Amino acid sequence: FSIEYHDSVGSTNDRARELAGEGATDVVVLANEQTGGRGRLDREWAAPAGGVWVSVVTRPAITPARAPLYTLAASVATATAAREAGVDARIKWPNDVVVPVGDDGDYRKLAGILTEMEGQTDRVDWLVAGIGVNANLDADALPEGATSVRAEAGDVDRRRFVQRLLEEFDRYRGDLEAVVPAWRELALTIGQHVRVDRPAGEVVGEAIDVTESGALVVETDDGRVTVSAGDCEHLR
Ligand code: BTN
Numbered sequence: 001f002s003i004e005y006h007d008s009v010g011s012t013n014d015r016a017r018e019l020a021g022e023g024a025t026d027v028v029v030l031a032n033e034q035t036g037g038r039g040r041l042d043r044e045w046a047a048p049a050g051g052v053w054v055s056v057v058t059r060p061a062i063t064p065a066r067a068p069l070y071t072l073a074a075s076v077a078t079a080t081a082a083r084e085a086g087v088d089a090r091i092k093w094p095n096d097v098v099v100p101v102g103d104d105g106d107y108r109k110l111a112g113i114l115t116e117m118e119g120q121t122d123r124v125d126w127l128v129a130g131i132g133v134n135a136n137l138d139a140d141a142l143p144e145g146a147t148s149v150r151a152e153a154g155d156v157d158r159r160r161f162v163q164r165l166l167e168e169f170d171r172y173r174g175d176l177e178a179v180v181p182a183w184r185e186l187a188l189t190i191g192q193h194v195r196v197d198r199p200a201g202e203v204v205g206e207a208i209d210v211t212e213s214g215a216l217v218v219e220t221d222d223g224r225v226t227v228s229a230g231d232c233e234h235l236r
Pocket residue numbers: 010011012013014034036037038039040041043045047052053054055096111112113114130131132133
């Protein structure tokens with residue numbers, strides 16, 4: 001990967017999309033601070049100086065149906081780098097990196113992933129994996145329900161952290177079969193009572209597994225439902 005560093009930028013994903021549109025690949029956009037960080041579902045993403053705000057531009061030879069594996073790979077890579085930094089990082093389906101609080105499924109969010117892509121039905125043209133990690137941030141500077149590497153385990157060397165994250169991401173994108181097994185090992189959602197909000201309506205039940213394409217399998221009162229995308233909440 002080649003790295004483009006910004007002390008301050010609107011959104012690394014926006015800059016990465018621009019580069020992707022110009023034909024770039026295997027470029028990483030990294031920033032100390034974002035002034036217009038974006039989260040999933042059109043939410044804002046607070047990204048002050050001290051975090052790890054990074055977007056990876058790739059041009060994978062896959063169909064859009066397999067793209068969720070890239071997002072899962074990014075969350076596995078992020079959780080792995082965080083674990084090496086001493087944080088008990090786990091993954092909430094599909095791709096939030098969280099730290100458990102107690103042992104009934106409660107958690108605080110450490111990192112989030114926003115994947116964006118362009119392509120046709122049979123092939124992806126480019127894919128941008130945007131990864132935001134609350135790294136060296138004070139607990140009181142974080143949104144509600146969030147935590148940071150600093151709060152959990154003390155400051156991390158951000159260069160080293162990004163290097164490990166990219167090494168792991170690179171490994172998994174070259175071995176997509178390994179992504180779901182690794183994800184399962186880190187999953188906090190499996191075994192939880194969940195509610196998943198999706199366009200086709202909500203699904204409530206026990207999360208029992210993920211499929212090989214990364215969809216969540218939920219055991220409901222009316223049988224098993226496989227959910228490929230949605231907002232997942234752990235219930236008590
Ligand atoms: C989420 O909603 O959980 C996803 C958050 C993704 C934030 C990252 S920070 C780097 C990249 N640039 C952005 O504007 N968003 C992503």
